[in-house]
Amino acid sequence: MRILQTIMLFLFCNSVFAKYPDGNMILKQIDENMYAKSMISTSQMLIHSRRGSRTMTLKSWTEGNTKSFSEYLAPPKDAGTKMLKLDDKLWIYNPAADRTIQISGHMLRQSMMGSDISYEDMMEENEISKIYSAETVNEVVYKERNCWVLELTANTDATAYHTRKVLIDKEKMLPLKEERYGKSGKLLKTTEILEVMKVGNRWYPKRMIFKDVLKQGEGTEFVIDEIQLDVEIHESRFSKAALRK
Template identity: 25%
Template sequence: MVAMLIIGHLVALSCLLPVQPENLTAREIVQKADQKRRGNTSEAEMSITIVRPTWSRKMVIKAWSKDNDYSLLLITEPARDRGTVFLKRKKEIWNWIPSIDRNIKLPPSMMMQSWMGSDFTNDDLIKESSIVEDYKHKLLTDSVILGRVCYKIELLPKPEAPVVWGKIYSWIDKTDCMELKTELYDEDGYLVNQVLFSDIKLLDGRLLPAKMEYIPADKKGQKTVIQYHKVNYGATIDEAFFSLQNMKRVR
């Protein structure tokens, strides 16, 4: 997520119009919401705030993505982290650290470590699993979130799927195909993380939540907040943009 989670984000016409529950399967609803948020390519400006019981820290980030395989994050603030770059190329993550003038490839042993001190892990940047392809989807009772009627959908992993979560609940707005809430459970059925979406506004012509709060269930007063300030969907971004060489040049 940071990846994004953090980055993802061409929306099918049906996602821009009201849809009827009898016309869509649970899988189709999840797929449409995922397409709307991600798009094929995107450029974004965002802030990420790490909140702890006694302190908080804010980063300002520029982000670029192409499909699900490529993303690049440039930290522009605070000053001590300015110029730090993270690059995802398929299953690899690279980190450019300007203070030592080096590109570092993150090894598998670091995948579950915290990303920049946030509630995301480095593994979240990889996001190998697909909420569309790797889970079975089931419609449950409708709910109301932020005054909007939502589908509540249960996602259970398919056998042998490369997923972290034992179960996911997703709440998706019926009218505008927006994901408004997610709950992530471990294999034993315990709630691990809750994701809340809010601040609904037009982002490059499409209605989406501009704010996402990632909240660990067992850590009181702790969360990571992503706020999107500007998004450009459908930007022309060549695959060559996501190169080790460009990590040193991007601004």
């Protein structure tokens, strides 16, 4: 009798979990949608802090997972500040001091330009399927969109967030809402896509909000004004020499 009960319970559980697709497959589909070999974008960061709000404009060049270059265009006080990411290294150039400084260690956890995004967030691998394993745990309707609920667990200790809970738009394969947790299980950050746009045959976030839960303020809004995907970028763009140009 007990054996029969166990078998029935096993079959029941199997049937329940089998009704959701494989989480890792969903992650791959997200990467197929969002990950481009290269990208050039112009965006705005609206930072809402306790002292008020301010807007920064930046232009970014990205190639693969390991190379990225950003230049701040506005406001005038920050214009000319540039950042270069190569593999796991990050350099910042400041035109006023005419200095290039490498950021490492605990500094990577600091807020980038007072926003709710840290340097560590910026350094993160673009292809999420490479750094997380996922399990689909539910399906919900969120803001009139059908979503999968995924629980992601980091494959290595090197990632900034050990686990994530993500709502994935079933049709557009975009992470509409996300909660990022530390190793202790503490909620550290939330993100939400507020507006999407079509770029070629891909869906992309147009406007999203990052919120560092440990910080007061209303979060940082990130708005993509222009974006070009899979474009040729000259190798010299990703060099330290480009920082001082």
